[in-house]
Amino acid sequence: MQRRRFLGAAMGAAASLPLLSPLARATANLGNWGESASADAYVSGNFGPVAVESSVVDLKVTGELPKELIGRYVRNGPNPSSPTDAGHHWFIGDGMVHGIRIEEGRVSWYRNRYVKGGANTHVIGHAGKTLAIVEAGGKPVHLTEDLETVGFYDFEGTLPGAFSAHPKRDPDTGDLHVMTYNPGPPPFQVQYVRVTAGGVVDKVVDIPVAGPVMVHDTSITRNWVLVYDLPVTANPQLAQQGYRFPMQWNPDYGARVGLLPRNGGAADVVWIDVPLCYVFHPMNAYETEDGKISVDLCRYDRMFDGNFNGPFAGNVELTLDRWVLDPKRRTVSVDRVDDRAQEFPRAHPSLESKPYRYGYAVTVDGPTFPQILKHDLKTGESMVHDLRGRSSGEAVFVPREGATAEDDGFLMSWVYDPNKDVSEFVVLDAQAMVQLASVRLPVRVPYGFHGSWIADA
Numbered sequence: 428m429q430r431r432r433f434l435g436a437a438m439g440a441a442a443s444l445p446l447l448s449p450l451a452r453a454t455a456n457l458g459n460w461g462e463s464a465s466a467d468a469y470v471s472g473n474f475g476p477v478a479v480e481s482s483v484v485d486l487k488v489t490g491e492l493p494k495e496l497i498g499r500y501v502r503n504g505p506n507p508s509s510p511t512d513a514g515h516h517w518f519i520g521d522g523m524v525h526g527i528r529i530e531e532g533r534v535s536w537y538r539n540r541y542v543k544g545g546a547n548t549h550v551i552g553h554a555g556k557t558l559a560i561v562e563a564g565g566k567p568v569h570l571t572e573d574l575e576t577v578g579f580y581d582f583e584g585t586l587p588g589a590f591s592a593h594p595k596r597d598p599d600t601g602d603l604h605v606m607t608y609n610p611g612p613p614p615f616q617v618q619y620v621r622v623t624a625g626g627v628v629d630k631v632v633d634i635p636v637a638g639p640v641m642v643h644d645t646s647i648t649r650n651w652v653l654v655y656d657l658p659v660t661a662n663p664q665l666a667q668q669g670y671r672f673p674m675q676w677n678p679d680y681g682a683r684v685g686l687l688p689r690n691g692g693a694a695d696v697v698w699i700d701v702p703l704c705y706v707f708h709p710m711n712a713y714e715t716e717d718g719k720i721s722v723d724l725c726r727y728d729r730m731f732d733g734n735f736n737g738p739f740a741g742n743v744e745l746t747l748d749r750w751v752l753d754p755k756r757r758t759v760s761v762d763r764v765d766d767r768a769q770e771f772p773r774a775h776p777s778l779e780s781k782p783y784r785y786g787y788a789v790t791v792d793g794p795t796f797p798q799i800l801k802h803d804l805k806t807g808e809s810m811v812h813d814l815r816g817r818s819s820g821e822a823v824f825v826p827r828e829g830a831t832a833e834d835d836g837f838l839m840s841w842v843y844d845p846n847k848d849v850s851e852f853v854v855l856d857a858q859a860m861v862q863l864a865s866v867r868l869p870v871r872v873p874y875g876f877h878g879s880w881i882a883d884a
């Protein structure tokens with residue numbers, strides 16, 4: 428564990444920033460993939476798929492798994508069964524979930540299973556069901572507790588169209604707030620969907636946008652749902668050239684965030700121009716006392732700008748930034764929180780949409796994720812759990828039962844050791860950022876996207 432002050436100086440806070448010129452090129456900070464990656468980069472090394480579905484029991488625990496944890500940690504990601512040799516995009520391929528079941532300090536099983544139906548990006552528990560989910564028009568896929576595919580799931584017939592890989596759960600109501608997109612011919616729109624805690628859609632809002640935009644995620648606050656209407660759009664010419672994920676940087680599209688009132692409709696959306704950039708993942712958002720919206724996010728200076736294989740190649744700058752959006756003046760102020768390239772941000776699930784202090788992410792160094800970061804957003808300090816040559820993915824924060832401190836809990840992740848070509852399940856103490864337990868697997872878990880701790884209770 429190391430402590431570190433934020434490097435980034437405030438980027439002229441408070442004032443509304445002019446839009447950056449599309450020619451303004453920042454310095455790549457993505458390590459040894461900064462300039463380029465080979466066409467097969469996202470099917471090589473630990474990005475490469477595994478060929479076998481495994482079920483393993485009797486796994487040895489090194490250290491001590493917290494006895495209170497009873498449930499499953501499950502993570503989804505693409506596992507292309509027949510990867511294309513050239514131009515493979517990381518976001519494409521059959522989904523595969525990797526899960527581990529733990530109870531009272533023991534491991535019941537590890538399994539990996541294909542997700543039949545294509546949902547390859549996230550897996551959540553909702554209304555008693557385990558759901559694999561994806562963006563761009565793909566349907567949720569219902570999985571059994573043992574991660575076998577049941578079939579497509581449309582929330583008891585109430586889902587009108589697309590879903591998303593990033594629903595946001597309101598911790599007070601249990602509702603899911605979902606911003607979906609399905610790039611196709613005009614009229615262009617994104618669609619907001621609310622799913623009740625009981626698992627049925629009870630609100631749908633179609634929001635017109637200017638093009639076939641890629642909207643990966645959303646944020647919620649007490650009164651608003653955010654539309655990240657940012658300049659990555661579908662390019663039919665790329666599709667004709669054989670690209671299966673034909674999304675491209677399109678600075679002429681402009682960049683704005685829409686604020687949809689939670690109790691409003693499309694006509695009520697407040698649009699605010701923001702600097703040209705792309706955002707896959709916000710860490711969290713909340714309303715300030717003066718009615719502004721503060722959102723922390725992993726921001727790229729551009730995306731898929733001549734490189735159509737994945738996010739971590741090309742001369743791209745990735746930073747953790749804070750935007751404060753003013754719905755009255757329709758302005759944004761931008762601050763740099765941390766200039767280290769980092770992704771897969773997470774925070775305390777009970778503080779989704781609320782003021783929070785601690786956020787977690789992993790550093791990105793080309794094809795590896797060598798450190799797990801903990802940000803103290805109040806003091807500006809951060810802590811680093813260095814994996815010493817191993818490589819993590821998203822680290823999911825799980826609060827300790829009965830905890831009173833925000834960071835009293837655990838971080839769960841799959842960690843890959845390139846020297847041994849094996850993976851392990853790792854649990855960190857989130858306060859001290861030290862490893863509590865690890866479970867070495869006899870198989871490899873490829874890098875993937877997102878997952879959840881799904882407790883039995």
Ligand SMILES: [Fe+2]
Pocket residue numbers: 548592593643707708876877
């Ligand atoms: Fe994502």
